[in-house]
Amino acid sequence: MMAVHKQVIKANENQVQCLGLPIYSPVSGKVFPLEHHPVALFSRGILGCGVMLLMTGHKLYAPFDGTVEQIRAGGTEFILKSRQGIQLLISLDINERYLPLNGLRYYINQKQSFTAKSLLFYADFRQVKEPIHVAVTIINHQKLGGIYYSHQQVLAPNDILFHITAKQRR
DSSP states (O other): OOOSOTTEEEOOHHHHTTSSEEEEOSSEEEEEEGGGOSSHHHHTTTTOEEEEEEEESSEEEOSSSEEEEEEEGGGTEEEEEETTOOEEEEEEEOOGGGOSOEEEEESSOTTOEEOTTOEEEEEEGGGOOSOOEEEEEETTGGGEEEEEEOOSEEOTTTSEEEEEEEOOOO
16 A cells, blocks of 8 residues: 555654654554545545544543644544644544434633643543544644654553654755
């Protein structure tokens, strides 16, 4: 399978350990290249570049210090902005027959600030009988350098999902 965005790079943990800005995993789950996402808007990189997770658990955490720009699609899409200006889209692909989500609770609202690893959202996903594919994409990736990930499985909020480097100036 060919990579959609060449700036998303799979590397080993030693290679990325001190590289760029760490982005903590917002959800727990198994990590895959974004091309594995079942929705073409994500798998083809139309909504940014990043990775896909098969979600386990019921919580969504802040991947960095920043603000909530938007919460959309019944609480299944979040646009977050870091203090450095990185715009991150977190989209939970949940069949609409499971909406509204049971036990849905927001711990932060739109336009509010948060710190890395803060709990942002909780829902009881036990009713959802299908895998939940989570796209974690950087919307403004054109302004950045490499996006490096190393883990095959992450536990939110403590594991780093990927590291982002600055774009090289020419």
